[in-house]
Amino acid sequence: MTKFILLSTVLAVVLCFFVSPLWAEGLIPLEDFFRNPEKSGFQISPDGTRISYRASWERRLNIFVQDIGSDEAKRITSAAERDILAYFWAGNNRILYLQDSGGDENYHLYAVNADGSEVRDLTPFKDVRVTIIDRLEDIEDEVLIGMNRRDPRLFDVYRLNLASGDLTLIEENPGDIEGWLTDHDGKLRVAMRTDGVNTSLLYRDREDHPFKTLLTTNFRESVAPLFFTFDNKKLYVASNLGRDKSAIYIFDPRTAVHEELLFEHPEVDVYRLFFSRKRKLVTGTGFTTDRFRYHFFDEQRSSLQKELESRLPGYEVTVTSMNKNEDKVLLHAGSDRTQGSYYFYDTVTGEFRKLADLSPWLPEDKMAPMMPVQYTARDGLTIHGYLTLPAGSDGKNLPVVINPHGGPWARDTWGFDGEVQFLANRGLAVLQMNFRGSTGYGRTFWEASFKQWGRAMQDDITDGVKWLIEQGIADPEKVGIYGGSYGGYAVLAGLAFTPDLYACGVDYVGVSNLFTLLETIPPYWELGRQMMYEQIGHPEKEKELLKAASPVFHADRIRAPLFVAQGANDPRVKKAESDQIVEAMRKRGVDVEYMVKDNEGHGFLNEENRFDFYRAMERFHAKHLGSMAE
Known part of the structure; x- marks a missing residue:
């Protein structure tokens, strides 16, 4: 799903309900924030002779290839229905890419030659999702993929011959494997097994040997394999076993112990590790505090x-x-x-x-800085986030949009966010917060969110609003809330559980009913169902907890204007989630603006649909928060 501003100092005081000519001069066209990029996703061929990138054709992102040193590029794909978002070189003369249909997230794997010839669907199977397990960069005509073709809940491992299209089953999922890892020779030697709440690390010395269990942990603790050491004998892992913050270790499968601590950070988790394939050594790691930071070895x-x-x-x-x-x-x-x-x-x-x-087309000097901030929640927990103020404003008594992230087990980071800049350009301050449960802040912070949907997690968002008001930043009468996915849930929960706090809300592919959310998870999430029950609540054993946290059962408390947007083919948050809250509001005679796009899924990918959504949001905020509109 996927994320500035142009206001002069002289005009910053004009935060009113009309658009003056001076304000209009400061507005950047909405489309400029949400257009497809000029060019993006640059990659270089293995031999270093060609560059590929994505650019628009027929309003969809397609793949282009050009020789290094040349100014001429050739478009090699003709995707007209959906953008191509993920692709990679498979040898020097072939590119592979993933694409779904209408947002259903059942990705097929396609191949196309670097000159644009021979476009092929390598996995032409209905209702099947493909994942990439190993690109096999040293084996030009092969790739390892996972497919849930045999059972929609499970991914088996196949070796795919790119020249012939032949698929060879390497490993059949016995019913409880949620992840696989190969060694540097492309041999499948590690698997992660789960019973829903406990995770086991499985290992074998050779691909023709059976897997053996090395260790088992509750899902709250994790020993996540990153890749093998370059002799293929040990593993680099990100682990929080026996500690709060995840750190990088060398793990010896023969003894099943953490052999050497490579890097840790006292404030945040460390998950990433970089290496040189050519020189066969680990080069560094990275972590996110207020911004992303490197540490090189x-x-x-x-x-x-x-x-x-x-x-x-x-x-x-x-x-x-x-x-x-x-x-x-x-x-x-x-x-x-x-x-x-x-x-x-x-x-x-x-x-x-x-x-x-x-x-x-977006002038950098007219955009708004994203400032790292922190505040204290009502129970003393420190909440980190980012505050973006309209450029040129004095930062006082502003209309505000609260923008909680999705996931919820994800986090916001510092960097360019088109949504935030668009809102700021319309005269709105934006607060993004990493409420409890956001990832990267350690196990204790993450676990503090368990069974706290609509409770402590929502309190963290509410406390962010109160902090803005106490700081004199927010006009308490003009606070809106906008979010997608879990952020959309937080919008509905905010309007229902703190009805006096918000002037309006925009729910984008958000959850309204925790019962139906858990009933309709995609089949390939089935292995995580019991874990979700521990994190969110059990629909049979904890009915009152889930009912109390589901906004649809408290729609009678919602008084603020609401705008709902939904993709009809969303496999994660089904359209029924939005239907329910809209119906509940309309039964009370409350008019809810409702936008449904039939060719979208979990968020709007197609450019024209993004324009429609943000144009409607712009009108909505102008009406209810007094923001500027084109």
């Missing part, structure tokens, strides 16, 4: 980062792709005020050039 990789950051001061620089020889680099440089740009760097010749700006 390897001087060569550290020097590369310093070189790139010296060329692009003030930006967050990320290496996105390298050729096999690791001497040609593609990188992205962005910030909170720009979607950023892609660059090419040749480490041998020193050639450094810009490839493309993602959104050249």
Whole structure:
């Protein structure tokens, strides 16, 4: 689902219910915030001779390829119904990409030659979802995939021959495997087993040997395998076993113990580890505090980062792709005020050039800074978040949109957010908070959210509103709330459980009824059902808890205007979730604006649908919060 501002200091005081000519001059067209990027998703071929990227064709993101040094690119796909969001090089002359139909998330794997010839659906199976297990970068004509073709709840492992299209079953899921891992030779040697609440790490020395259980933990503790050591004998893992914050260890499968602590951070979890495939060594790790931070073990990789950051001061620089020889680099440089740009760097010749700006039509100097903030919840817990104020405003007595993230077991991070910048450009302050349960802050913070939907989790959001009011930032009469998925649930819960707090709400693919949410989870989430019961509540044993936390049963308390948007094909939060709350409101004679898109799923992917949604949101906020409208 997927996430600025133009107001001069002189005009910042004009936060009223009409659009003056001066304000209108400060408004950036809505479409500029939500257009498909000019170019994005740059990757380099393994041999370093060609670059690929995504750009619009027929209003859909398609894949283009061009030779390095050439200004001419060839479009190699013709997707007209859905954007292509995920793709990768499979050898030097072929690209693979994933695509679903109408937002159903049943992804098929397609292949196309780098010259645009021979487009093939490699998994042409109805109602089947494909996952990539190993791209097998050293085996040009093969890839390992997972498919729930045999049983919609389970993913078996197949070796797919890209030349012939032949599928070979490598491992049949016995019914309880939720994840697989290969070694550096592409052999399937690790599996994660779950009974719903307990997770076991399985291991084997060879692909033709049976799996053995190394250890079993409750889902609250995790030993997550990242990849093998380069001799294929041990594992790098992210683990919170016996500790609050996840850290990086070397794990010895022969003894089933954490052998060496590589890196930890006292404030946040560490999950990531980077390596050089060519040099066969671990290069560094990364973690997120207020912003994403690096820690390098390897001087060569550290020097590369310093070189790139010296060329692009003030930006967050990320290496996105390298050729096999690791001497040609593609990188992205962005910030909170720009979607950023892609660059090419040749480490041998020193050639450094810009490839493309993602959104050249958005003036960076007119965007609003995203400021890390923190406040204290009513029970003393520290809540971290991000505050974006309309550019040029004095930050006082502003109309505000509270924007809780989805998940809920995810988190907001610092960086460019098109939604936030759009709202700020319309004169609205935006507060995003990582309420309890948000990931990255350790096990205790995460567990504090269990069975707290509509309770302590919602209190954290409410306390954020009160903090804004106490700081004099928010006009208490003009506080709106907007969110998607779990954020949409938080909108409905906020309007129902704190009806005097909000002037309006926008619910985007949000949950209204916890019973029906749990009844209709996608089949491939079935292995996690018992864990969801422990995190949210059991529909049989804890009926009162779920009923008390489900906004649909408290719709009579909702007084603020409500706008609901939903994708008809959403497999995660079914359309019935939105139907229920809309029907409950309309039965009371309350008019609810309701937008349904028949060709969308969990969020609106197609550009014209995004325009429709944000245009309706703009009118809604202008009416109920006094924000600016085009």
